[in-house]
Amino acid sequence: MYLPAARHFEISEQTRSLLKHAASTTSVSSEKVVSEDGKKLKPSAVLEHAKEARRRIREMWSSFEVGERQIGTKRIFDIEQDDWLEERILVEIDAKSFGQGAIRECFRMKEVNMQERSVPQSPNPDQEVVSFGDISPSARSVGSDEGSEGGFFLVANSLLEMRHSERRRLYVAKRSMQDFQDLDQHRHDCSVDVMHQAMAKHYAELYNQSLRTKLQGDSGHFPHLIDFLLTHMIELEDGRTFGAEAFLFGNYIKHNNNSGGTMGAKKTPQTFSYFTFVKSGRSLMVVDIQGIDDIYTDPVIHFLPCHASGSFRKADSSVNLGIRGFALFLWSHRYNDVDRTLGLPVFALARSELETPVPEQGTCIRDLNAGVGVWDLTSRSGHGNSNVGSSDKVLLSSAPDLDLRASSWDLSFNRPKSSVALPLDLVEAACHMEIAAMYHEGRLSPNAASLRTRAELEAAIFHTAEAAKQGLPEALLALARLASDMDHSDFLPQVSSTDAERPLCLALLKTASNLGVLAAHGAVARLLVDGVYSDKTEEALLVAANCLEKYASDASETGTVPPEPLKHEVCCRHGCSFGWDAHGWEPHSAYARAAELYEHELRSRPGSWAKSRELWSLAAECALEDPRLAKQAMRYTEKAEQEELEEAPAPCDEADRQDALVLRLQGDLQERFQKFAAAFTSAEDALERLLQLAELAANTAAPDASEDLPTAPLKDAGGSSAAPLKEAEVDEDIWALLG
Template identity: 30%
Template sequence: MAAQPSLHELENQLDAAFQRIQDVYGYASAVQALGRLLSAVPPAASSPKADVPKAKAVPAPIQVPKPKLPVQEEQTPDSLDVSPSPSPRVDLDDKRPFKVGSLGGLSGSLKWKKAIEVATKVTDPWAGRNLHLLPMEHVMRYRYNSRTRQWVTDDVLVKVESRPFAAGAMRECFAMKKLSTFTTNVYHDWKKAQNCVAKRYKKPVERGMYFTDVLVQMDAKLMGEEYNATQPPKQVDIMQASIVECSDRPGTPLYALEQLMEGDYVKYNSNSGFVMSDDLLRHTPQAFSHFTWVWSKGQRICVDIQGVGDLYTDPQIHTLDGEGYGEGNLGARGMALFFRTHECNALCARLHLKPFDRCATDVHVQGYTSASASSVASGTFSRTQLRQTSLLSRLAQLRLGARKPADPATRQALLDKLKDVPAEEGPEAVVHLEVARVYAEVVLLPETRPAEDPEESLKGALFHLYFAASLGSVVALAIVARMHSGVEPEGTAWAHLTKTALKKGELVVHPEVALRAATLAAERGVAGAAAAVAHAYEGCQGLGDGILEEAQPSVAVKWWRTALDSFAKLEEVRAEEARELEGGGADSLQSCPSFADSNVAGTMDEEQALSPSVQRVSPARHMSSNITDVSGEMLGGVVTATLPPLLTGPSKKWVRRQRFTAEDEAAGLAGGAPTRYEALASLGKLLLEGGEGLEPDLEGAAEALNEAAELATEAGKGKLAQRYYELAAQAEC
């Protein structure tokens, strides 16, 4: 028979549990938890013959029928009140909080008495609102499970105020008390019911927005659980969120529901890149955001971290492709705004999180963002004041001669950057490109970020653009190829960046870099880049002008064949997109290969869903699609759509968009936009004539030239088609 633990061991366990709750949820929550424990199991009198006091048996709960709403039950609420008389309020902000471990010199019974004394002094912060006097409502609650990807519904009882006690820019908050229908002995004790905050949008919105908000918060909660599994020094938690539907009210309004959070509310980072950096103790929120990006393999990041201590609420999740999670999802741009101001701390190093490569401009911006963004948020500085402050600081730098002369990257340094480039671009490359885009926009429109220096932003844009190219970003490679071939990029911000960098001496054109970048883009399937490279090797023209000493027919043939294959695949992608647009675009939101297991899906018929003996469980819906299409079915407890796994790759739509952007940039290169018949004709001529390292291939030449002639005829190019037919006949002789 196992030995019973000693009283001292039990006291240590109680002490550890109390400290654990205090560290995670705060001192007030720890005391309340202890108070609930003591009220349920009162301690027995201590005995010298027993190490462990015996507790009274707790009666088994009885089943309570589904509650109704008779008015007479609410007419005499005081008769149902079994709570103790109000006690003096305890100052929870006392600098000397009660700790079980601080009573080490007291006996076990005295510790219990002290714990009971403190617990009973904790009062309801909403006691003065008299919520227990309000009418009771029977509502349906929707809860979301991020691991099973399912919605679960149940019935709860609430009492909610009719007027908001707080409001933000978009939502207003109402005080609420909540009881579960499974409660027994506290069924009518509303003074002991859970305090909650019910949130509602000020303006009418689609009902799906409420479900999206909960999905964001619960997926963030799952990320918090994964973070805690790494055993960090301080764990985090995201508030449990749900939705309640007031079916007895006109219009069956929805509320987002959270437990009341007590304490000092702090915003640690924001959706727009603000990162609190002046508090050395606040490493956890920044490391948590960084962790979510690494954990999701760069597909997600949880930001907008705010709350009390390390209990967070109202976070935002950015996805790489920008799909899902509502309008607050800024996609790769949101990730870029975080990482350009995030400096890895000791906790990031402890978690072995790879630092994001940054430059001096990022460090300067980190100072701007941490100070000025918080000032703007609090209303202490105006936009004009920020602009003036920034201008004064720049003038001071000029007077002190702090500005360094232009130091553009050398040709060899850039070629070295493009030496070992990954075969496939990853999320890190995409984020670097977005950081570069943010800086390029500052150079184009400085007034959009008045606290930032456009000249510093110029350097930052070039740094991150080159870094994105070195990580295999096909868009970055195409832009770099255009910049160093003397052709302005297609995008307005990139074009202005190129002109400004050339004017300021920050950019020197290196044709070798242009050819190398175009070759890398061609190897990654960019058809226009392959055509431009083939054009260069065919006759030492375009990208090869001044670099290649003589034509290389064998290399040119290789790249023309690559270009033709890439153009054919590009046409297939465009045709697929056209078919999806005709069919409503349903397939465009499907993800690329997933990093997680298959999704959980299923349906229930309406009779099953509404049966009181069956727990209503509904498969969730992908929030990147329009949830309002099924919101009516949700109200009946049934959702017929499915939700893919949390850790999925970017959508096909986003991948296509990246491909099309790279093709648009590559088309501006010399020889980068041939028609198919022109590419076939060039290939046919090379195969017909042969050259150094290339044996003539008359059969291949005739085939390519005949196809080129047919396509030219279809395009109305009769004379050109005739010329191709003549060359084909020459090859067939």
Template identity: 25%
Template sequence: MVVVDRTVSESSDDIDIRPLELEDLRRRVDESDDECPSPPVNGSNRFFSVVYRSGLQKRKEQPLSRKFIARLAWKNAFMKVKELADPWKKFHLDAYKTEKACRHRYNALRKTWVTDEVVVKMEDHSFNRGAMRECFRMKKLSNFSKDDWKRAHNYVAKRYMDTSTPREIYFEDVKLQMDAKLWGEEYNRHNPPKKVDIFQMAVLEMVEREGSPLYHLEHFIEGQYVKYNSNSGFVRCEALRMTPQAFSHFTFERSGHELIVVDIQGVGDLYTDPQIHTSHGDNYGDGNLGTRGMALFLHSHRCNSICESLGLTPFDLAPSELESCKKNFQMSCQTMVRGTEEIVVSPSEEQKEHIQDYIRLRSLSSGYHSGDEKSRNRLDSIGSMDSLECDDRGLSESDDSVVDSARRERRYLQLPRIRHDSMAVDSGTDTETREKDLNQFKDMVRRKARPSHVLGEIEHRKQLELLEEHRNKTGGSALGQIHLDLAKYHELNRFVEESETYDHDAALYHVRQAANCGCLEAIRTMAQLHLCLQHDILPDLELDDSTCDPEIGFDHMLMAAEANDRAAMIYISTAFETGIGLPESREKDWEKAVYWIDKVINTHTGDEDGNFDGTMNDPQYQLVARQASMYLTGGHNLTKDPNKAGELFSWAAELATEAMKGKLASKYFMQAEEAWAECEE
């Protein structure tokens, strides 16, 4: 049977299809394209087999070919790395003296130290130095090789140039970096487009040298060293990256505003020497600027696509601040999100049912997603090999400043770099215990995570008030303090040139946001602004008639009084007593005036911010005398009580005597006698 050649346009019903024979199984692969073999030839007669073509198509789509390409990429990368020579060979470190040293490593999860003995060779003179430390080239002998310095790894030993630096500083620096490394692992667990890592760092104690000097020990990584942001708000524009900024933003939200990892610098996404700001400003050295450091970063940070894919929320900025920074921060960034990132705020069904154990805002604000819209892949272990199959949608050239050739080969695989996790230093910890500790840390940060915007903070505080009956309504908000710090930075002209005037609207905006978050100092300032009173923050700022609202001012003052601010209590009591400063919607109420005076007298502790105002302008004997006068007269919802008035006047006289106010004490004693006389009548 002869098969006639047909064109593609002819009907498939006219094609004569016969069963496959042995000759049909013989494949002739064209040398120019090993992925697309040419159809088999039977003598001089060509045939077209639909079954054969469909089989070829299936073989093309099989994962085997993708794995094969991946293996070739790995092999190519390995051969290139193998050909690389030791970059420090010319420095002849093997000729230096062999020394024994103690290495102190820190377990960030268990808060413990592990010490072992190592053998090293170190240069006598530093090859580089910074503002505080100098660096030495060093080789460390591997524990798996004996006197084979050719296999020794390259390290950098750093020490403080100031010889008076306390030894504890070295250990504090290691704790800082390893804690930051732990947050890097938590960031990677959410499957971002580019995973990050932070140098494994240790303290090296040279026990054979006089005084046992200390060094910081880090692996040497060859490449271009770039500083992406600083601990004071700097963001590098020349080598703009999305990953470092998203990582810092992630740590702020995931820690529940308790800390933020900044000062991101290093080679690619391998970072070193970070800094951590905490909400209380404790620990982590002098570089910890507390909420002031957080404020500087959040003011300069603009959320990018990675922040959005992780469900991070933008920090609230004034319209004028957003307008002043129209530059698109993603123009020179190449990282592309895959859509498989695990968002930060995504409570499970069990967590949703137990709001007492898992308080989470389900905000309507844009950028703060619930995570129910689409499924997301989850990383069960940090630093594990996810898959050998590649995902073309998740690949981009790179957003790194420098990417070596081996990494470009590896980009086909979408695999994380092999890392030492934060618990790898403790060899005595079994796998089950390590996983348990890691899960506890994940659960802890999952419960703490809160959004960066004020709306989320307000809702969070409302939830807490429902759960805790006697919880303070003000104070304790790191986000509120951050907004207040930004207002103070504006007042100090931090964000303008020396000859320019600071942005009053932006400063007022941040004071208002701080007040919304329950910051007592901001609440008091907003009350003073609307009531046209003297204020310490933004003293040159006054509200015009269109924005000044006595109702808002009095409400803020009342809120401050409820937070045990003594000055606010006295203002509220005076307003209810005299009507001065009372808005039109309220009337004199001596019952409330007596209540607030009594609260002032009986308050002997600080307010909810921890401050105590002795109110020297309103001494206690005057406050008691005011109460006595209102009880003696009666009215405005207060029942007249001459006996109560006499007792209060007598007490005021005793207080005046203690204050060395003899004439005033005599006056109060006389008024007490008059009140009791009126009682007898």
């Protein structure tokens, strides 16, 4: 169970350090202290600030309009036990809100002591009350001299804060401004907010632990720790619900938002967001970091519900952008010293992105989904950032830091089939693809979709390639389309390629096919069968036959259909074929074409005849499922049964095929040829003599050349050679046979 840290009700680490430094000086009244922002402050000035803070706190709560006391239930989410802890309380909630945000409004709330049945009274702003709060006796025994460390620190601490009994019961109650009247929905929303903040607090503890470990033994640095307020939910007996958290006084600062915006130069909040993404195995990211000093509240968590566990699996909300939320932060985040200290990996960005400043703020979710640009890349001056119209082209090979040779790509992925649409090891690749898609859609630029800058197009190519290198199926198909000479108007139409990228196109499609992408099966088969981007070698045709069989098998499967993933659980181009599904195959025709390949082009391979019969049978089964293909099914069946009608010749070696001679003659022609061949040593010699005589007859320029032709050896009854045959002695029917 994560309880509120004591720091929630104390001064910040920066102020504590400032006060200690001032108290340790010999001349407290004259010593000037330099704060982190460069301002010189006297200790007396620090005390004045503390007094002013306390006065403003009292003023804020002095206008509290006491409402009716109500009995309710306080519910706190224990993230370790994945369960809710409950207790009965009495509360008073202010009648009017004192602040509003984009989604919620805030009310002052006081918790009633159930034993005393009393509410802490609003403090009198004119009464000076000095309370040492939770400071240990050893610290108090130092003395009350403001010139000493203990006295100065204790007085400042007491002036800054309310009484311990008061401050532990002053809360801020929050409710939605839109759907709070829908009691069930608002109750769910409040519980989700509480669970999200509990999860953020859990990761803050992990962040602090990791930072302490990394800086252990480093005397030159001290850990800059963070924390989140512990929130709980108040359920009143009338059905209303509120989210509640401890009241903190100070200036709230927003450091980033949930749509890629970064506010200010402080590195710790940005690193914490990135830390949560890495530490969670790329399953969630805590963003919208805001609060006082390094005590944060009201975070937003982008996460993938399919990879969540326990109660958090049902803690989805409208502000969860999932993969797009991850991508927006990663696109705007710049690797910093704190990232390096924690040993966080680098998320690859294009050269043009690294050369541009970080966007200082993002758009709201509504504008982002409507296509309003987050950041204008065209504002960057420099070479290569000119606008590219719809009719202009940017070569794929012009993208910097990108090798498009197929031999330089390692496309061997051994990934088991996953039960979810997007495995965790592909989340980072999906973020790259999401960034490329947002460049295409104009979400990262205010320009029209048909007008991209060269830098944007190069960045889109870079992120598509990064996603493909990690084996994301839709990225493999997208980059293959860009590397082809085929239409890709649905994705980066301004990019063109040359013949040098065609081998990469085929290699990417083969990889997608090996990963089980249906459209890739058919596309690879079509390119190889037609001899596009590759010669029609036996090896290529064998790959084509295998792809045809896989396509027909997968396309005709009628098993259990996996559930459709939520929109934010995958990249926006998840399942997109980028035009590769226009290959023209149907399951029955794919089986039939594979059968033809084994029957003809691959007939020299062992078992090819039996394989072709099997594929013809499968083609017939697929065709029979459609009544319109009845005639086609009959033809496939005849092909499958052809083996029973005519025995296929036994396979033989290449040398045997060259030496074998098969001569089939019908009727009396066979008998007459046998009589003619009887005068020769073999039938081959007889046929050779006939061919020589045929050539002689066709040669009208040398009518007497027959006398000089070599003669085939003849045999008589005694085995001696006989006289050569003359042209007139050859049977006329045999001449007719030879044409």
